[in-house]
Amino acid sequence: MKNQNLHNVKKSGFKVPQNYFEDFEDSILTQAKLKNLVNTSGFKTPKNYLNNFSVSVKKETKVISIFSNRNILSVSSIAAAIALFFSLNIFNNSPLSLNDLDTTTVENYILNETEISDLTTLFQDNELNENQFIDYSLSDETLESYLEAEDLNDLYSE
């Protein structure tokens, strides 16, 4: 059998990359030896796994979702209405009292939202008494322990 390399090029139009056949023997020998050594990936399956393989298909129960494309607008508007309904708290008939507010809210309100002049209208007395700021109710026990601790002679000198 003759070497038909050039012959083929002339006739078929197919050509081969330059130097393709050069050193082909060496590279193919390396590959062949490697493939001869490493045949399989090393992975194993349990015995008879493929023989007894079967696919169990669960019967699907038809689920009709309320979130179909058709209903999505009406469903979401209903949900929004319900959310708004509860947030407006119309079920609570008793009116809000001052006791529902926490101290911090009140303080912040007084500090940020009111003027001193607003507060003065709240006072009924013209004069302020110290008692309105400080609670002077001392228990008898506190008095007694004070008097015992102090040297009463200091009091006489005044």
Add this chain to the structure above:
Amino acid sequence: MITETELISKLQDKGNKDNAFKELVAQYKERLYWHIRNIVKSHDDADDVLQNTFIKVYKSIDGFKGNSKLYSWLYRIATNEAITLLNKNAKRLQITNQEVQDLALNNIESDVYFEGDAIQLKFQKAIITLPEKQQLVFNMKYFQELKYKEMAIILDTSEGALKASYHIATKKIKAYLANN
């Protein structure tokens, strides 16, 4: 140049196998390459198949009984590997083998490894319209100029049947070229 018998015994001898293998590759690489290329059309595919062929040879040379000539055994492996690749691509793409070859030829026009003119491309397109066996016969006779005697051994078909096959193939190709 060693005889075929000597080559085979060296291939089957562990100590000499590698050197004998290189010798074998050197002798047959081009012939097998073109045989494969004519089937798969693209160089890259031909390269893959050629390598697979020789790797297979390296693995199974120990079992070669010498009942047939070495070249026929090599050609048979190469043919099978090439057809296997076509089958694989056909299955992957869910198309026929002919369509796979057609795809390869459509790409060939811009392929660096095709320097044929329009006629030669049309010629290739004509060939792939033939049934698989006829394609093989035509390519081996027309491009590779194998003898019918050699082809009969490779393809395991009588010389008479091969001659008839070639004759029909030539007629069909001429008709295709005339109509396209």
